[in-house]
Amino acid sequence: MPSHSDQTPGGATLVLFETEHLKANIRSALAEAGLSPWQRNFLSDVLSKLEKYGSRARLSDKQLLKLNEILGGDGTRRQAALTTSRTTRQTRRSRFRTPSFLSRRLRWSRRRLVRDVAILALIMMVGLVYSVFETAPVQSFLGTVGKSSHAMGPVDQPFTVTDGDTVHVVGERAGTRLVGYNTPEKFSPQCENERQLGERASSRLRELVALGSARLTKVACACLPGTEGTSKCNHGRTCGILRVAGRDVGQILIAEGLAVPFVCEGNRCPRTPRPWCAQQS
Incomplete structure (x- = not known):
């Protein structure tokens, strides 16, 4: 049987x-x-x-x-x-046999995979939200700049405002430092007064650019020959002049107390002026 x-x-x-x-x-x-x-x-x-x-x-x-x-x-x-x-x-x-080491290892790997996928999805979601907020104002801040980071003169590429004296041309690796003036730092301020003024200067520059008549022109930086575009010249940034309705935005911000003159000559610049915390003391 x-x-x-x-x-x-x-x-x-x-x-x-x-x-x-x-x-x-x-x-x-x-x-x-x-x-x-x-x-x-x-x-x-x-x-x-x-x-x-x-x-x-x-x-x-x-x-x-x-x-x-x-x-x-x-x-x-x-x-x-x-x-x-x-x-x-x-x-x-x-x-009622206890799970083998292989089955426990498999369950642990599955849980870890689910956790890693969830973390990756969260990072991608945060990046997407950040990119939306970061690029949303681009249409309001259209200007003209050089096609190349080191080409001098104006052309038609959009840019965004980074702070009161720096903009970033879409598609370029580094930002463009606006010459002739210096605004308070909002990212690394030396005091609370400087941070608040830096926020106001950034907001004011966005307001000026939003008028729709902004024109950005690339100019040579005050650096030693052969160093422009490297970390030895202006932290790798290009230099430019931004005008709104024909007026230099630096002069507008200086007149409104949101910037101070900062003029370089030849290939040398004076010490960067930052009087905002000294005024507070």
């Missing part, structure tokens, strides 16, 4: 071949006269269950132990009962 097994919740897993063997042993024991009435009733109940459900019959550990006690006189019977008991215990152990 081929071997077959079936598992039912809360009971033993019985191999079909062993079940038939066990039924034969129970019938043999019932034919003997040495059983007590209780043992005879117990074996009859187990045999009835095995006859009715076959390999799907569920026997508890306690029932299997009683079978071992009753059928233990015959080595063959005892071996069949013990085999069934071992099958039950092994099935229950496999049901």
Whole structure:
């Protein structure tokens, strides 16, 4: 007879071949006269269950132990009962077996992958939001600049305002420093007064550019020959003059108290003026 097994919740897993063997042993024991009435009733109940459900019959550990006690006189019977008991215990152990190292590692890798994907998605979302806010004003700040970072003269490329004296031409790596004046720093101020004035200067320059008549012209920086465009000249930035309705924005900001004159000669510049914190003390 081929071997077959079936598992039912809360009971033993019985191999079909062993079940038939066990039924034969129970019938043999019932034919003997040495059983007590209780043992005879117990074996009859187990045999009835095995006859009715076959390999799907569920026997508890306690029932299997009683079978071992009753059928233990015959080595063959005892071996069949013990085999069934071992099958039950092994099935229950496999049901509650702890996860292997490989499965734990796989689950950990999946969780880490989900976490990394979530972090990457968050970074991309933040970058997208930042780019939207950063590039949104471009249409309002259209101006004309040189096609090349080092080409002198005006052409038609848009730019954005970085702060009161710096703009950034779209498509260029570095910014363009507006010459002839210096505004308070808003990114690295030396005092709170300078930071507030730097914010106001930036906002005012945006207002001027938004008028729609801004024109940016690239000019040579006051640097040593051969250094323009490198970190040794104006931190790698180009230089320019920005006019609105024909007026230099530097002169407008100076007149409004948001900038001070800063004029370089030849290839040398004086010390950058930053009087805003000195005025506060």
